[in-house]
Amino acid sequence: MVETALAFAVATAAGLVPLINIELYLLGAVAVLDDGALVAMAVAAALGQTLGKIPYYYVGYGTISAPWLKRRAATPGKWSDRMARWRTRAEERPVWGAGLLALSSFASVPPFMVVSVLAGVVRMNIVLFCAITFVTRTARFLLLVLAPAWAMDVLAL
16 A cells, blocks of 8 residues: 555656656566556556646646746757647647657657647647546556566466
């Protein structure tokens, strides 16, 4: 129970502060916990990450001011060009935007923090944003914590 609450807290902090790595935290837990606890931790971490990305969504939406983001977006270069292309595609094709969010949330390519801001910019429904984020982050973390055990079972055959 305590490990699940800690996974939630670390994941929430990691969602807010990109320097904190929830994946490393979960991998450390793989060595000492059983599969049931790992599943609970993965789900708690996904919920924490979802909550941690909501402020980035609202930065893009314009509810929260972020001067560093405005400066970055106004600076000509690759980042602002890519953001403009993604924004145009996501506004024209909402399914593409949802797919980009799912890909980014699961694989972190493109960077999930950037796509979270983009979701707010294009006014994606917050419930849809949270649902996609939670489901794909849960899948990512379950794969991360259960893959070592699955690999050991295969090697033991």
